[in-house]
Amino acid sequence: MSAAEPGAAVFDEYGVLVRPPLRRRLRRLLRQHPLGAFGLLIVILMIVLAAFGPLIAGDPTKLSPNILAAPGGEYWFGTDGLGRDYFARVVAGTRLSISLALTAMTIGVGIALLWGMTSAYAAGLFDLLSQRVLDMLLAFPGLVLLLLLAQVTGRNWQSIALGMGLIFTMGMVRIVRGSTLATLSASYVEAARVIGVTPFRILWRHVLPNIAPPLAIYVAALLGAAILFEGALSFLALGVPPPNPSWGRMLVESRDFWQHTHLSIFPGVAITLAVLGFNLLGDSVRDIFDPRLRGAD
Amino acid sequence: MRTYVIRRLLLLPVTVILLSIFAFGLVRLVPGSVVDARLSNTMGASAGGTPEQRAALEAHFGLDKPVHVQFVNWVGQVLTGDFGTSWLTRESIMDTFARRMPVTAQLLFLTLLLYIPIGIGTGIWSAVRRNRPDDYGIRFLTVLFLAIPNFWLATLVVLIPLVLWHYALPAPYEQLWHNPGTNMLQMIVPAAVAALSGAAVLGRLARSEMLEVLRQDYVRTARAKGVSGRIVVMRHALRNAMIPLITLIGLVFADGVAGSVIVEQIFGLPGMGRLLVDSIFANDLPVVQLWMLFFGTAFVLINLAVDLSYAVFDPRIRFQ
Numbered sequence: 001m002s003a004a005e006p007g008a009a010v011f012d013e014y015g016v017l018v019r020p021p022l023r024r025r026l027r028r029l030l031r032q033h034p035l036g037a038f039g040l041l042i043v044i045l046m047i048v049l050a051a052f053g054p055l056i057a058g059d060p061t062k063l064s065p066n067i068l069a070a071p072g073g074e075y076w077f078g079t080d081g082l083g084r085d086y087f088a089r090v091v092a093g094t095r096l097s098i099s100l101a102l103t104a105m106t107i108g109v110g111i112a113l114l115w116g117m118t119s120a121y122a123a124g125l126f127d128l129l130s131q132r133v134l135d136m137l138l139a140f141p142g143l144v145l146l147l148l149l150a151q152v153t154g155r156n157w158q159s160i161a162l163g164m165g166l167i168f169t170m171g172m173v174r175i176v177r178g179s180t181l182a183t184l185s186a187s188y189v190e191a192a193r194v195i196g197v198t199p200f201r202i203l204w205r206h207v208l209p210n211i212a213p214p215l216a217i218y219v220a221a222l223l224g225a226a227i228l229f230e231g232a233l234s235f236l237a238l239g240v241p242p243p244n245p246s247w248g249r250m251l252v253e254s255r256d257f258w259q260h261t262h263l264s265i266f267p268g269v270a271i272t273l274a275v276l277g278f279n280l281l282g283d284s285v286r287d288i289f290d291p292r293l294r295g296a297d
Numbered sequence: 298m299r300t301y302v303i304r305r306l307l308l309l310p311v312t313v314i315l316l317s318i319f320a321f322g323l324v325r326l327v328p329g330s331v332v333d334a335r336l337s338n339t340m341g342a343s344a345g346g347t348p349e350q351r352a353a354l355e356a357h358f359g360l361d362k363p364v365h366v367q368f369v370n371w372v373g374q375v376l377t378g379d380f381g382t383s384w385l386t387r388e389s390i391m392d393t394f395a396r397r398m399p400v401t402a403q404l405l406f407l408t409l410l411l412y413i414p415i416g417i418g419t420g421i422w423s424a425v426r427r428n429r430p431d432d433y434g435i436r437f438l439t440v441l442f443l444a445i446p447n448f449w450l451a452t453l454v455v456l457i458p459l460v461l462w463h464y465a466l467p468a469p470y471e472q473l474w475h476n477p478g479t480n481m482l483q484m485i486v487p488a489a490v491a492a493l494s495g496a497a498v499l500g501r502l503a504r505s506e507m508l509e510v511l512r513q514d515y516v517r518t519a520r521a522k523g524v525s526g527r528i529v530v531m532r533h534a535l536r537n538a539m540i541p542l543i544t545l546i547g548l549v550f551a552d553g554v555a556g557s558v559i560v561e562q563i564f565g566l567p568g569m570g571r572l573l574v575d576s577i578f579a580n581d582l583p584v585v586q587l588w589m590l591f592f593g594t595a596f597v598l599i600n601l602a603v604d605l606s607y608a609v610f611d612p613r614i615r616f617q
Contacts, residue, residue: 133315136315139597141555147574148323232559235448268445
């Protein structure tokens, strides 16, 4: 037993698989998915900055007479046209991006679970109509739909989170519906139905665990898109209004001060890093949950 | 095959009707109406006006009728080719579209011209040279370009020549037939920006499709019987990998339109994408409504064409 290869399966005296200690499992995950671990690191860093940003980097709205200072010295990333500390603003932008992405995703998953499972379970006209509506909406580019939705719901944090959630719902409903249909036709579900298990319990105990992996893959892939959506909306000046610092809006505003290149570089790098982190994490989530695709790219 | 085509074609009107209800309904939900717009000052500040003025304007725009009557009237008008007028410029929407469509069409054409070869080419290259340095290089660039937002890429493309050489693209926009040289210069740069962001998605999908096919038995058989590597790739693998990629054309087109919304804004091109953003800004609802109907129908038709061609190329789909 002590001579076991590191990482090899270990069994106790009854032949039951012993789960390796957490530290070893983490180390193995790191070895098998180094890029995913790197992505996770970025994501955790972003979440920490989103939560405690102003404590770490200072007040993003404090004005100073030192306008358009170059990076370095007192101001790591320089200052903007109003003399505000650009490092504090880039860090504060994390909060908007991350909180919008996570809220939108929660809303999206919630609605998609309800809608998709109902659609699959109820079948009939409701299912048919909702499929046609989804077909039509999915044909639109997400950004365009989001622009239109934000126009209806208004341009504040809550409405944009809701709008983004609704956009993400559409693709997820399909996944939820598909997995639900597949699970409902399994013989163990039929058996459960025969012995009188209620529909709700069937959905909870049998269907939900089967939906989780494909949904997790989809959600992980979409989080990066959520960051890009927020950036694009703010860039078009149709996003969350000031004073919340937003990377997209910082990029638009930087166009008035093009000689001061630091203003256009830091927010762009921030968005790219955030999206990169979520994408790398998402790829590893897919590899872990969907072995068929392992190593596909 | 015939029943499949007929079923899909029968569903088309249903989708288009849903689309028009959606376009009409969504726009009706937008707070503020043309009446508010006409009664307020140009800055859109205070919505004043007497109740009589209000009633007269509502009657003028047909807003005093029930919603379903308004909807039927609107559909009737659109079907007879009367697209209505913009609330903002009071210009016929038909004329606006006719003026702006060529800009976006040219941009989309150039984008796709770069997008598809770059995407599919790098994807196949990378799959064939799997786990060699060039594959790693392409994958690195793919991951990078997936993360770089197109609006930042566009900003940098404008900024870098400006800072280094004090060079800016010629402005204002020139029409293709007035000044082809200037026009192409103004168009090719935004098209390249839009294409690069999208090509990463396409390249990555092309790579995984190609790897999937290269793993198949018939590819191994072809190799085993001594067919050269190039012919295996071009004749056996590529053909089969292309079939799933056809389904992406719908996505590619939708992506191109979304890209044009951003790119036209940054490079100051007077196209349809810019029209959408401007109309949303100005709350110019008839234009937004028609924009949705127009592009929505285009997206739906392209997806239909893609599905049908997919059924032609892949016999397994026909009998689902």
